[in-house]
Amino acid sequence: MRRFTQGFYGYAFAMMVCLAGVGVFLLVTPQSRTEHIPKVDYSIDVANMRRDAPYQVWSPASVLANWVPTSSRMTKGKDSEGKTTVTWRLGFATAKRAHALIAQSDERPAAGFANRMANSDRPQGSLQVDGVIWEKRFREDKNQRSLVRVLPDVTLVVTGTAQWDELSALAATLKQQTKLT
Structure with a gap:
């Protein structure tokens, strides 16, 4: 009995017991093989944007098949002229499991917002x-593609690692969307 508690044999025996315990743990622990992408409901942000934004908000009429809305964030800030701005970012996992984002803001200058969201100032x-x-x-x-549309009151950027x-x-x-009062 003493040879299993001292020296190399003791170390090897303890290691085998530990590995056997880990093996049993892995066998009895349930493992999910399905993909889990967190899904968000962005309808509240759309309503808040329609009420708070000084421009008419653009939102998806519907979610594309097999796309998952993963993030929605509305922020208020100040632009370079000190004017209060309203920005909304809506992210998706696409059907091909790439990332796509809609960003819109009334920030001025519009080119600054577009350049920051697209991570590029060079049209192609x-x-x-x-x-x-x-x-x-x-x-x-960054493998980032972007579509930019500058309107008189809002700048829209559709960007991400998704293909064109x-x-x-x-x-x-x-x-x-119509403005809520």
Whole structure:
């Protein structure tokens, strides 16, 4: 009995007991093999934006098939001119499990907001989505594609690691919402 409590044999025996315990633990612990993506309900943020934003808000008319809304965040801040701004970011896991984000703000200058959201200030052509022209931007080192649309009262940016077809599909779902009073 003494040889299992001292020296190399004691160490080896203790290690085998520990490994056997870990093995039993792994066998009896339930393991989920299904993907879990946290889903958010962004309808409250849409209502708050429609009430608080000084511009008409753009939101998806519907969630695309197999897409999951994963984040929604409304913030108020100050732009470079000291004016209060309202920004909303809505993130999705796409059907191909890439990331896509809609960002909109009345921040001025509009180019500053667009450049920050797109991580690029260099247009690379344009793309027509449902008859509307969007400016294309691509940042290779981040694998980030962006569609930018500057309107008189709001700047829209659809961006992420999703491919152009998925970003275009998301941009096509955007509909202007009426202002709540």
